Amino acid sequence: MEVENIGEMKKIVVAVDESEESMYALSWCLNNVVSVSHQNSVSPTLVLLYVKPSPPANYSAFDVAGYLFGNDVVADLEDYSRKLVDSVMSKAQEVCMKSNIDIKVEKKVGSGDAKNVICGTVEKLGADMLVMGSHGYGFLKRTLLGSVSYDCAKRVKCPMVVVKHPRNVL
Amino acid sequence: MEVENIGEMKKIVVAVDESEESMYALSWCLNNVVSVSHQNSVSPTLVLLYVKPSPPANYSAFDVAGYLFGNDVVADLEDYSRKLVDSVMSKAQEVCMKSNIDIKVEKKVGSGDAKNVICGTVEKLGADMLVMGSHGYGFLKRTLLGSVSYDCAKRVKCPMVVVKHPRNVL
Numbered sequence: 001m002e003v004e005n006i007g008e009m010k011k012i013v014v015a016v017d018e019s020e021e022s023m024y025a026l027s028w029c030l031n032n033v034v035s036v037s038h039q040n041s042v043s044p045t046l047v048l049l050y051v052k053p054s055p056p057a058n059y060s061a062f063d064v065a066g067y068l069f070g071n072d073v074v075a076d077l078e079d080y081s082r083k084l085v086d087s088v089m090s091k092a093q094e095v096c097m098k099s100n101i102d103i104k105v106e107k108k109v110g111s112g113d114a115k116n117v118i119c120g121t122v123e124k125l126g127a128d129m130l131v132m133g134s135h136g137y138g139f140l141k142r143t144l145l146g147s148v149s150y151d152c153a154k155r156v157k158c159p160m161v162v163v164k165h166p167r168n169v170l
Numbered sequence: 171m172e173v174e175n176i177g178e179m180k181k182i183v184v185a186v187d188e189s190e191e192s193m194y195a196l197s198w199c200l201n202n203v204v205s206v207s208h209q210n211s212v213s214p215t216l217v218l219l220y221v222k223p224s225p226p227a228n229y230s231a232f233d234v235a236g237y238l239f240g241n242d243v244v245a246d247l248e249d250y251s252r253k254l255v256d257s258v259m260s261k262a263q264e265v266c267m268k269s270n271i272d273i274k275v276e277k278k279v280g281s282g283d284a285k286n287v288i289c290g291t292v293e294k295l296g297a298d299m300l301v302m303g304s305h306g307y308g309f310l311k312r313t314l315l316g317s318v319s320y321d322c323a324k325r326v327k328c329p330m331v332v333v334k335h336p337r338n339v340l
Contacts, residue, residue, distance in 0.1 A: 009202060028329060032179060032299075032329075033203075129202075134323065134324070150320050150323060153304065153319070153320060153323055153332045154304070154320065156334075157336075158334075159198060159202075159331050159332065159333045159334070160331065161330065161331045161332075162323045162329065162330050162331075162332070163329045164326075164327060164328075164329070166327075
């Protein structure tokens, strides 16, 4: 086999969510990938990707008992979702700033099935690396499943780093 | 959450096997992790880990029809196994040399269930990163399962990079 000369990393996608572990993964990436690349005159762009659940998957106009949610409830949920996005992105931005690394950061917010959105975004951007925490992606039931990162590892074409928070190791 | 100051990578384990993809993963690691760390005055030790199947799991003294294998057959298999180890390690060493990076390389050969040996070695060494190809680990039936890397991603405590050979992307 010819050893291929693999290019330097130009675009790194970090999937962030509400979990402490995803912020740890971002921090790990900044300290161990971005910082060394940066000091090596390579300045990758860091894409912070947050996927919010699409409304139909998490709440519909009908609740479990078949009653129609009032518009006020739906509005509240949408408002909550917006605040969640802002909160996660602010936290991620704070982690980036604390790293004291002068990097280009892009923020992207997707909606829908996390693994589909993450893998689709990575492919669309032609990313050189995907970084995410090992446990679940996101809020509600997604946290309990903990399989999004493994699904992504199977599907994504670029190298993927799965980072585990020390508190979550078995 | 306090952003933790994560240390530099000192020990990187790369699980190698007979597959082209594992050599690609090694090459990726050299080009994208070791090289930048090295130029950043950090010189990690690269541990090349090969796990050979333990004899009882792949051939026993009895074949499928219940006949005892002759000692000559068992000896042939053991000889083949030794040659396989040498071949994989030589190839991996060649990939390292071609990278023109002056790194410290250690070779380790384990025996048994790949995921157990890989995760156990990573833990025992206190490795800072595990790198392996996405498709299967190793020869024979292990190649077809393709799940060792995902099992390791679930179990290993340190960050793990799953690298896919461009030819293997879906």
